[in-house]
Amino acid sequence: DAWLRYAALPCDARKAASIPAGIVALNGTETSPVYTAGQELHKGILGILHKDLAVTSTPTNGSSITIGTVNAFTSTGGALPELDLKDDGFWLSIKNDSVQIVGQNERGALYGTFQYLSMLAQGNFTEVAYESNPSAPIRWVNQWDNMDDTGTHGSIERGYAGPSIFFAEGLIVEDLTRVSQYARLMASIGLNGIIVNNVNANVNLLNSTNMAGLGRIADAMRPWGVRMGISLNFDSPRTLGKLTTADPLDEGVIQWWGDIATDLHNHVPDFAGVLVKANSESQPGPLTYNRTLADGANLFARAIKPHGDAIVMFRAFVYDNKINQTNWKADRANAAVDFFRDLDGKFDDNVVVQIKYGPIDFQVREPVSPLFGHLEQTGSVIELQVTQEYLGQQCHLVYLPPLWKTILNFDMKVDNKPSLVRDIVSGERFNQKLAGYAAVVNVGTNTSWLGSHLAMSNFYAYGRLAWEPTSDDVSILEDWTRLTFGSDRTIIDTITKMSMESWPAHENYTGNLGIQSLTDITGPHYGPKPQSQDGNGWGQWTRADATSIGMDRTVWNGTGYSGQYPPEVAAMYEDVETTPDDLLLWFHHVPYTQKLKSGKTVIQHFYDAHYDGAAVAQTFPKQWEAVKGLIDDERYDEVAFRLEYQAGHALVWRDAINNFYFNMSSIKDEQDRVGNH
Ligand code: GCU
Known part of the structure; x- marks a missing residue:
């Protein structure tokens, strides 16, 4: 069920919650998203609030959660405010005794239903009235x-x-x-x-x-829009x-x-399209x-044009x-x-x-x-x-x-x-x-x-x-955490802190300054293998030698790539001074002793960043211990196992990369951590 667990809220919260007495799913045949929405709502409310609401398809005068398309609402006499809904958009209005979930199309009604359920599952019973449209079709x-x-x-x-x-x-x-x-x-x-x-x-x-x-797959997914x-x-x-x-x-x-397109259409009348x-x-x-x-x-x-909007x-x-x-x-x-x-x-x-x-x-x-x-x-x-x-x-x-x-x-x-x-x-x-x-x-x-x-x-x-x-990105993560593991503050804070530290740490212990992920390019793309980064036909290169590193992608002296951006952006990347440090080696070939905006040299930044990133990964298993007993042992142990592994693997990354560039450049780490001791 992933984040759709519909775990019961604590007893007090369940008792205090007041929601309408029934569910009305308008215009739903058994394979339609509105029908699905009605069933999902029933299941969710049963899990979250232990309330077994009846689902019908005809509007009632009583207190209800009503789901349907704009057309279904208006044709059954429902009153709606003026709406500006795009394809798949929805209107959600939550009041004590009446909830309206109105989709521009059936899919929108299902999305609105999931939004409502997400609020309930997080113990959020606020009254709201808003419309929501997707950013893109x-x-x-x-x-x-x-x-x-x-x-x-x-x-x-x-x-x-x-x-x-x-x-x-x-x-x-x-x-x-x-x-x-x-x-x-x-x-x-x-x-x-x-x-x-x-x-x-x-x-x-x-x-x-x-x-x-393929027709069967489409049938299995269609009720979910x-x-x-x-x-x-x-x-x-x-x-x-x-x-x-x-x-x-x-x-x-x-x-x-x-002919293929016709066949596909016969099996999958609402075929979405092809990827090539x-x-x-x-x-x-x-x-x-x-x-x-x-x-x-x-x-x-x-080929697909005659058959709808694929x-x-x-x-x-x-x-x-x-x-x-x-x-x-x-x-x-x-x-x-x-x-x-x-x-x-x-x-x-x-x-x-x-x-x-x-x-x-x-x-x-x-x-x-x-x-x-x-x-x-x-x-x-x-x-x-x-x-x-x-x-x-x-x-x-x-x-x-x-x-x-x-x-x-x-x-x-x-x-x-x-x-x-x-x-x-x-x-x-x-x-x-x-x-x-x-x-x-x-x-x-x-x-x-x-x-x-x-x-x-x-x-x-x-x-x-x-x-x-x-x-x-933090609020999204918090929603996900509450839905997946529950609302305990320690769980939310622990997962948020680790997660928000994780990309910067990973960049630090794998490949920084825009040098790319220094992984095994010709093999499984896993683990450190900086030596695979050059001399391959794939064109994922660092051009590292004894004195310098980075791809010269300038127009004046390199591959000309920076000139592919619109003029203002191109000018920023063309000049080593205005290129942000985190993309320096993507755009420029520089000596290891080149100074960054931070004042460090490139090579010292490499050494330090790999130590810093690996040090952050070392804290993950310990941070995770804070949630022991607050979530089930099975998931606790499985996550703990992976975090422990990551902590170890980050050390492997740190030492492999730092030693590789130390051996190549012969430049000592200012803190004397890298090299043979
Ligand atoms: C990467 C990936 C391949 C994949 C390809 C693609 O190169 O490693 O497995 O096929 O991208 O996106 O087409």
Whole structure:
């Protein structure tokens, strides 16, 4: 149940609580979100307040909680104030004997219901009346689940919580109970869409048995207002359809995808759309056929267009993964803008471009992807990662919203006008109808969903921020903690303190000053391996040698990357003096003895930060002890085990990185902690 436990409030609070006497769920057939909302409310109130309220579908004159769409309210004579609701938005009015939960659509009514339940579960009985709208229309999760043709269970790329809940033995699993529970969690935080299979897509997902299976997945998620989509493999017409080409302009190929779209629509009438990874990391794509990426995206856009409002999410993660470091000007970070800059305006109107938050790959610190400043005629979706691929793979506590908010609050200053990333991905800045959020979540069959109890705060916060990116990251965390572990102040304070310390600490003991996560780039992306950072074809480089370190991404002497930002931002990053310390080595190649704004040298900062970060991680097990006895032993022990591990692993990180750069630079640590003693 994650944060939807509906644990009983203490006896006194239950007795004092006064809520209406019944539940009315208007306009709900059994698979509709309003019907679901009525059932969920019944279940929640039974758990939280021990009250067994009857659920009906016709309005009463008596005291009730009424849920429905604006249309259902007005057509049954309900009085509503003037509302300005967007798609999926809701109106929530709580008074002693009457609660109104009104959605602009059915999904909105369900979201309002979850909001009401969240208040009750936290013991909050205040009277309120407000409307709430999502910041952006697209609020999706991406699963990187494989179908695993031969194994018994679908594995998950960069998944750390066991096998897939969707796939096994090349097929869609029979029992989809867990899938519908996942949709419930998503709905409770306002998420409305999911891509169920890996971006490195298996063509067999499109065979006839699996098409029917996709229909079953969509059926399981629909009552929760979650629409299903899939990742496509560009080469499917050749590999599955046995055509001789997958050229996006070939008539046979166009016909083939058209037929697939019709089939998909027949099985999934409210199909959400497709996600496409093309010409990236050896995946096929339109460039293989000398066509543009826009030709590739529009191929799918036109295939799905006749069948409703499905969309194409075309990933901007296109780059050459065999580049050569001997070329000083080579830079993977340039790739997205180089590939997409001239395509703005060339995509059909049902295409959005899905852009990872930084130009490389979910590092502990990256500047915002400059591509967000280039697409004015095409909607942008920001891609975040809940699964902690580079950030400790759920074995380390890293609360991610502070990182995400740093990105979302960044001002690109396009055309010298305020251009916050969050306003670009809401569609507001460039007036886009389609825009929003996608996060790689990768839940698995582990009963904790993500393999770690505390990692679930990231999933919860992702939904909350996609709904309202200005929300405060500490309040979100406190809500999550109360819902997950209860309202005891010690629990809330302990989890808040550790969580808010966790990203800075992780950055300190892994890779600071914008050098990236100094992990094993060519292997599992886990644990320290600074030596893998150079000489690889992936283009994740530090250019460290005996005297200096960092990527020169300036226009005047480097890869030219800083020039991809709008002029004001570009000027800031071009100059070593105005580049913030935390991104210094991302943009500049400097001697280890270069002074930072703090007055420390780069190398001394490395040494100190690694000691500081690891020292913070050392405090986590002790901090956690404060909640012993306040939460159940099972979850207490599981978290304690991971925090203990993290504390140890942080020391491994600290010493591996510090020794590596000591050996490389031969510069002594001022405090004499590093090196052979
Ligand atoms: C990263 C990740 C891959 C993934 C890729 C992507 O490189 O390590 O597992 O396939 O990103 O986002 O497409």
